Amino acid sequence: MPLSLEIITPIGVVYSSAVEYVYIPGAEGELGFLPGHEPLMTTLVPGELRCKVVDSPHEEFLVVGSGFVKIANDKLAIVTDLALDDSQIDEQSAEKAMAAAQEALKNQSALSKEEHARFEAQLAKQIALLNFKKKKHTRRNS
Secondary structure, eight states: OOEEEEEEETTEEEEEEEEEEEEEEETTEEEEEOTTOOOEEEEEOSEEEEEEETTOSSEEEEEEOSEEEEEETTEEEEEESOEEOGGGOOHHHHHHHHHHHHHHHHTGGGSOHHHHHHHHHHHHHHHHHHHHHHHHHHHHHO
8 A cells, every 4th residue: 555645835735646655854864654654743854855656667856845744544744835846946046045045144143043043944945955956967967
């Protein structure tokens, strides 16, 4: 029996499929999920999600943002602020947003704790987007 994977962002359900396995970026490193996994709830950090859709010969890849993951009864739900595939990433926009976050963080004394956390999260997300895009280019060219 496969896993039922559902990815939810603020715009709604952006991905839903039966999968053989899923690997996600967790706060403590990469986590893998197979059918029959014990119930678990954990945090998601910006990075690459990969999964193998049932009856597909290839893995699928998405870049995800921060969020939460819950698995129970072979249903894996991911609630995140971002889930994009390679075609949805604008490298120039990500580079500009990363530079803006880095610039804001240079003047840390002027930032509140909330602003600092927001810019750190923005920076992590943009780095994840750019790393994902670069890795995708490498996969295509090899």
